Amino acid sequence: MVSNLSVLIPARNEEPNIKILLPQLLEKYKNYIREIILINDCSTDGTQKVLRQLKKKFPKIKSINRRYNPGVGNALKEGIKNLSTRSKYVLFMDCDFLANINDIDKMIRHIGEFDGIIGSRFIRKNSLVSYPPLKRVVNRLYHHLARILLKIPNSDLTNNFKLYRTSLVKRIYPLLTASDFACNAELGFYPVLMHARITEIPVSWQERTKQMGLSKFKILKVGPSYLKVFIHLLNFKNKK
Ligand SMILES: Nc1nc2c(ncn2[C@@H]2O[C@H](COP(=O)(O)OP(=O)(O)OP(=O)(O)O)[C@@H](O)[C@H]2O)c(=O)[nH]1
Ligand SMILES: [Mg+2]
Known part of the structure; x- marks a missing residue:
């Protein structure tokens, strides 16, 4: 059974979302979660204040407040460095994945057979609700x-919705170079190139509503x- 699950969430100006996301995660997955590490980067809204309140109520919430050099990659690397020594699994997700909370259940049920499970928005038809067309084409x-x-057939390795064994995360960590969103691609593609057992499950994606921030x-x-x-991934593949 999954225990000692660490949840890593990068956040920048996410006050409205963390208020909902963190309590719901802790409510629904309390038997699995050891810690939620929220890496708050230079937020100028009430993220830090809300976090302080949430931490009082939920001791499993930890926060890292970064004050300079923001970026999703920098934040995720910092989060990985701060994982509990007892962490066995890591769930990566975004603050605006409020519609995906129930999908975690399926990931948890199947992770025993894999090293990592990734939520893919491109398996099921109609999974994307108002996804920006340019982003879709580029993806x-x-x-x-x-x-x-790269001879990699998977459908959506760049989605920051991944449940990995912590041992796998530690093997990928030295390869992470991107300071920004591209770190999500490194976290998705390297395990496949390393022949880790990775599978995808279908998930949906919903556009932020006005209340969810920008x-x-x-x-x-x-x-x-x-x-x-991509060039790093090619070099990695060719060296193997
Ligand atoms: N720590 C940190 N987190 C960030 C930074 N930029 C974005 N994030 C977080 O990364 C996650 C994804 O950001 P989004 O703005 O939703 O980006 P996206 O999912 O590609 O864009 P949408 O299509 O609008 O959902 C969210 O949890 C953000 O708060 C940053 O500079 N530092
Ligand atoms: Mg988003």
């Missing part, structure tokens, strides 16, 4: 290139970083 192109050049993802800004990661 599909990235995975298409991966199929051809997206921080800017495709033109992070595009070069994803390309750099």
